[in-house]
Amino acid sequence: MALEHAILVSLLEQPASGYELARRFERSIGRFWTATHQQIYRVLKRMEADGWITAEEIGQDGRPDKRSWSVAPAGRSALVTWLRAPVQPETVRHELAVKIRGAAFDDAAGRAALVAEVERYRATHEATLARYLTGERRDFPDADPPDAQRALQHVVLRGGIAYERMVLAWLDDVLTTLRTLEN
Amino acid sequence: MALEHAILVSLLEQPASGYELARRFERSIGRFWTATHQQIYRVLKRMEADGWITAEEIGQDGRPDKRSWSVAPAGRSALVTWLRAPVQPETVRHELAVKIRGAAFDDAAGRAALVAEVERYRATHEATLARYLTGERRDFPDADPPDAQRALQHVVLRGGIAYERMVLAWLDDVLTTLRTLEN
DNA sequence: TCCTGCTATGCAACTCGTTGCATAGCAAGA
């Protein structure tokens, strides 16, 4: 219900083609909202029909043409309306937590496999944290960024960093707990 | 794709009716997996057809009959198969983060409204943390719980507590940032 | 007495998200 609005924010920060949006959703925006290129193209079409965004055709030689999308006034006012509506409680899907509780109904071999899986999972989160920290040093070197847009981007990034640190600490707790059960 | 498995774990921990499951999903399981009663009833029907669970009819006077579900051997082996498969990367939907970045494109009045909204949101998370801590004191008073099932439930609960603490700290950061922008 | 809320289950319609596939040309490496 809010993919439209995530796209509006991203396009206001910087106009983009569907393909570029999909890559942003893999990177920075994917930190708090995931979407595939299919969803994005479908929603872009609907948003164009609603007059929320307008396209500029860009011919490129050697590559397929692309359509660069910008936010129209109607899109901007739709965004503002949504911004001022109450925040919906977040919906959570932590598959790993289900598996951890499920491990009580598997045997020692299954729990050993889960330990390996948690270690793999931990490595991906460690890599994500490293990526965030690199991005922070690159994009926010000043202690006090001046404009609102950058300050808000930074505080959201700090949220991502805090989340990853919390996850890593918890996964260590999980590993300790799982290993204790093997004795 | 994994609601079935969350239900299997819950029913292995304790058999339940669809209605009771729905309440568990509002409470403890909802910490890491949300589901409405509609989803649950539909999935239970499919799981019964697949022979994963069996029902025991319980007649109650003064109340509608209920069907108490237990996990059949086929369900248990389906769970074990799933437990040993790789964990899918979690899909995130943080509407609030979208709104925070979107606030750069609203005016001072809109940002003031967002501050109020973040405060309301913060209060719900503070209440959730309090609920978790109360539950922890009630269900895990010992330093070292003996059996695997309880130890695993506890480590998942500690994850929920760590998450809520992280969110509260981040929301304070967000409020400070938003208020700085007003000057 | 009426209204609200709880237990208990379910249908129907709709939207959202996922997966597989298709096109098409260029660049770079094996």
Next chain:
DNA sequence: TCTTGCTATGCAACGAGTTGCATAGCAGGA
């Protein structure tokens, strides 16, 4: 030369999740 991978867009089908509504009896308070 062949294959892989990247840019760039899209269709079709399916599965998952959401919303509104319906039934039904009991308990408790206004």
